[in-house]
Amino acid sequence: MTDNRESIYDKIYKIVRQIPEGKVSTYGRIAEIVGGKTGARMVGYALNHAHLDETIPAHRVVNRNGLLTGKAHFHPPELMQQLLENEGFVVENDKIMNFEENLWPEI
DNA sequence: ACAATGACTCCTC
DNA sequence: TGAGGAGCCATTG
Numbered sequence: 001m002t003d004n005r006e007s008i009y010d011k012i013y014k015i016v017r018q019i020p021e022g023k024v025s026t027y028g029r030i031a032e033i034v035g036g037k038t039g040a041r042m043v044g045y046a047l048n049h050a051h052l053d054e055t056i057p058a059h060r061v062v063n064r065n066g067l068l069t070g071k072a073h074f075h076p077p078e079l080m081q082q083l084l085e086n087e088g089f090v091v092e093n094d095k096i097m098n099f100e101e102n103l104w105p106e107i
Numbered sequence: 108a109c110a111a112t113g114a115c116t117c118c119t120c
Numbered sequence: 121t122g123a124g125g126a127g128c129c130a131t132t133g
Contacts, residue, residue, distance in 0.1 A: 008130075027115055031129095039129040044114035046130095051114095063115060070114030 008038045012046040016056050022087045023104035024060045024096060033105070048073065059083040066099035 011034045019025055027040040034043075043061070050056040051073060059080040063069045071080040071094060081091045090097040 031115085037129060039127095040115035041113060042115090042129055042131090045112095047114055058114080061114080068114090073114055 008034060008036070008042055009046040009049065012038070012043055013050060013053065013056055016047070016050065016058065016061055019057055019060045019104050022089075023102050024062055024066075024084070024089070024099050025104050026062060026064045026066075028064050029103075029105075030061065044070065051075075057083075060087075060104075062096060062099065066096040068094045068096070 012030060015030050015033050016025070027043040030043045031038050031040045047056070047058045047061055047070060050058045058070065059074065061070070068080050068084075068091070071077045074080045081094065084091050084096060089099065089102065
């Protein structure tokens with residue numbers, strides 16, 4: 001927010017935007033990439049503001065279980081699952097089944 | 108400055 | 121196996 005370096009949100013947005021199509025990532029993973037003291041909660045908090053930016057594929061970010069925890073914040077909530085399924089993901093019971101195979105970044 | 112909240116994660120029962 | 125509580129960092133009132 002302040003002019004101090006890039007806010008953690010800026011970093012998080014950058015990372016999320018770098019997620020290639022057909023891939024997904026987790027909050028904790030992004031937090032690790034961002035480094036610093038940023039925690040998984042901050043990633044989710046940042047994405048909460050991200051919904052204002054269409055360039056941020058927030059639907060590709062799920063919790064470590066692959067569960068669509070943030071689907072309720074979409075317009076409509078089903079949009080998240082739709083987008084994921086549209087990219088070739090198998091979403092069942094609000095959970096991505098093959099997210100581990102398409103997890104990003106590649107370890 | 109303090110307390111409360113949140114799209115998380117981990118540990119324990 | 122499933123449910124509950126604590127820890128975690130940053131933002132907001």
